[in-house]
Amino acid sequence: MTALNSLAMSWSDVEVGVMHGLREWAMASDELNRHLSTWMGLPVTDAEALGQVVWAAQSGNPVSPAVLARQIGMTSGAVSVLIDRLERAGYVTRHREGDDRRRVVVRPTATALEGTERFLGFAGAEIATAVRGTPDADLQTIHAFLERMTRAATAANTRLRAEPASTRIDA
Structure with a gap:
């Protein structure tokens, strides 16, 4: 893959809008998770984990502790304590x-x-209303885009985890 300097690139208005929209969705989703933590009387991280456990069970694929650890960015030991x-x-x-x-x-x-x-x-x-009110063709396009964005972010995170500390800015 060709390395792109995203700060030196020219971005179209729609590309900038999409990136802002993704950030705003992430922030709004994070706030909803904080509300869930208050609702359930849990610390935020525990509520996030509980949400993952419930979602996995509801989709018919209960989550293992190892998968849960990856999903919420914790070590297996920390997730064991959380569980x-x-x-x-x-x-x-x-x-x-x-x-x-x-x-x-x-399981929940x-x-x-x-x-x-x-x-x-x-x-x-x-x-639910926003999702149900979106035409199937749009949902398929959005789904494909989100899968590409998730793969890209996962690849970047994998690379960052493997990056020696000596090459980082603060090293």
């Missing part, structure tokens, strides 16, 4: 699954599902 807190709060349980029962997944409890359902019932109507 312990969520278990003590009555929001998640660990389950051994698979033929050999070695695979551990985290009925209490967690009820709390997040109430939250989404109160706070999710606008988002």
Whole structure:
């Protein structure tokens, strides 16, 4: 891939608008997560993790602690402590699954599902309306674009994790 200097490039108004829109969505989504944390009586990171656990379970693919750690940017040890807190709060349980029962997944409890359902019932109507009001062709284009942006950000994050500290600005 050709290296591009994004600060030296000329950007069209629509490209700038898209980048601002992505940033604004990320900020609004982050604020919603903070509201969920207040709603559920949890620290923000725990609410973010709980949201991932609920979303995974609802989609039929319960999340493992290792995947959860990657999703929320924590170490496996830190996520283990976080899951312990969520278990003590009555929001998640660990389950051994698979033929050999070695695979551990985290599932939300009925209490967690009820709390997040109430939250989404109160706070999710606008988002659901926006998604449902978007034509399928637009959603497919948006979905493909977001997949490309996620792959690009993931590649950049992978490269940054591997970057020796001596090459960074503050080194």
